[in-house]
Amino acid sequence: xxxxxxxxxxxxxxxxxxxxxxxxxxxxxxxxxxxxxxxxxxxxxxxxxxxxxxxxxxxxxxxxxxxxxxxxxxxxxxxxxxxxxxxxxxxxxxxxxxxxxxxxxxxxxxxxxx
Amino acid sequence: xxxxxxxxxxxxxxxxxxxxxxxxxxxxxxxxxxxxxxxxxxxxxxxxxxxxxxxxxxxxxxxxxxxxxxxxxxxxxxxxxxxxxxxxxxxxxxxxxxxxxxxxxxxxx
Numbered sequence: 001x002x003x004x005x006x007x008x009x010x011x012x013x014x015x016x017x018x019x020x021x022x023x024x025x026x027x028x029x030x031x032x033x034x035x036x037x038x039x040x041x042x043x044x045x046x047x048x049x050x051x052x053x054x055x056x057x058x059x060x061x062x063x064x065x066x067x068x069x070x071x072x073x074x075x076x077x078x079x080x081x082x083x084x085x086x087x088x089x090x091x092x093x094x095x096x097x098x099x100x101x102x103x104x105x106x107x108x109x110x111x112x113x114x
Numbered sequence: 115x116x117x118x119x120x121x122x123x124x125x126x127x128x129x130x131x132x133x134x135x136x137x138x139x140x141x142x143x144x145x146x147x148x149x150x151x152x153x154x155x156x157x158x159x160x161x162x163x164x165x166x167x168x169x170x171x172x173x174x175x176x177x178x179x180x181x182x183x184x185x186x187x188x189x190x191x192x193x194x195x196x197x198x199x200x201x202x203x204x205x206x207x208x209x210x211x212x213x214x215x216x217x218x219x220x221x222x223x
Contacts, residue, residue, distance in 0.1 A: 004157075033210070042201065042213030043158070058210065090157050099146050099207045100165070105157030 003027065004106035006091050011111045013078065013085060021076045021109045023091035029104075031097040032074035036060060037088040037108075046089075049074055050097040078111065086113050117141065118202045123218045126196075132189040134217055136202030139183045145206040147178060149187045151198040152216070158201065161187065192221045 004025045013019045025032065030051050035043040045058030049068040063082025068074055074093075078085045088110050092103040119137040126132040138147065146165050150158040162169055162176045164185075169176045175188040189196055201216040 006157075035213075040215070042215055043211075044213075045210045048210060088155075092157075099144070099205045100163070102148065102160040102163060103211065104160055107157045108155070110155075 004091060004093055004104060006089075006106035006109050008109060009107070011109055012114050013111060014114050016080045018077055018079050019111070021078070021089055021091075021111070023074045023076065023106060025072055025074075025093045027093055027095075027104070028071070029093035029095050030071070031094045031101075031103075032068065033092040033094075033103060034058075034064075034066065034074070034076045035090040035092065037090060043090060046076065048097070085111055087111060117145075117204045117212060118214055120200075120202050120214065120217045122215065123220070125220050125222055126189075126192045128194060128221055128223050129191055132187075132192040132196065132219060132221070134187040134189075134200050134202075134219065135184065136186070137184045138202070138204050141182050141204050142206065145204045147176065147182075147185050148203040148205055148211060149174070149176065150201045150203065150213075151196075151219075152201065153198045158213075161200075192219075194221050194223065197221045 007022045033048045034046040047066045049055040052071045065077045090108045092105045094101045094103045148163040149161040152158045164176045178185045199216040203211045205211050
C-alpha cells in the first residue's frame, strides 16, 4: 500500500544527545513536511521541502535539522540545542507544494527525554 | 496563528448527522478551507477541502457560505469511530496549514 512510514513509533533521548526520526513515502510526492504537536495543541511546522535537495525553515526550526537527498525520504534530526524536545512529531507529504493539494500524514513518532 | 475559530467540543448521537462549524472571517480569495481529523496518538487524516463551492466526498460534505467567512463540515451518519478532534484550516500558497486546537467531537451511542 502507498503511504507515509514514520519510525520509530516511540523514541527516548538522553540529555545532550542528537536523535534522528525517519520519514519515508512511496507516494511519489515532491513535497514533504515535519510538524511538532504538544499535548492538547495543534500542529506547528518545523521544516518543509518542496523538492529534493531543497528545504526551508518553518515556524519553529531552531534546534532541528533536516536533509532531502532522496525524493522518498525526509529525516528530521532533533539536536541537543532543542531544549524541550518532548513532543509528538508528524511527517507529511503532498503531490506538490500548492494550496489545493492536501497533505497526507504518517502516524507519528513520540519522543521523550530520559 | 490559526486563522479559524472552532468550538472546543461537540457531541453527536450515533447515526445522526454531525455538523461542525468553523469561522474564518479573515479568509482571502485564494485561501482554501481544509478539514482534517485526528484520533488520539495517530496522524491527522485528510477529510475534504474547498475554495468557494460546496464539496462532497465519500467521507463528508463541506458547506462554505457565499461570503466564505464560515463553513460547516457535515458527517452524514456519524458512527462511534468518528469520535476525534476535527481541525478546520485555511491555507494559501504562501503559508502552510496552521492548525488550531480544533473541535473534539464525541459520538455517543
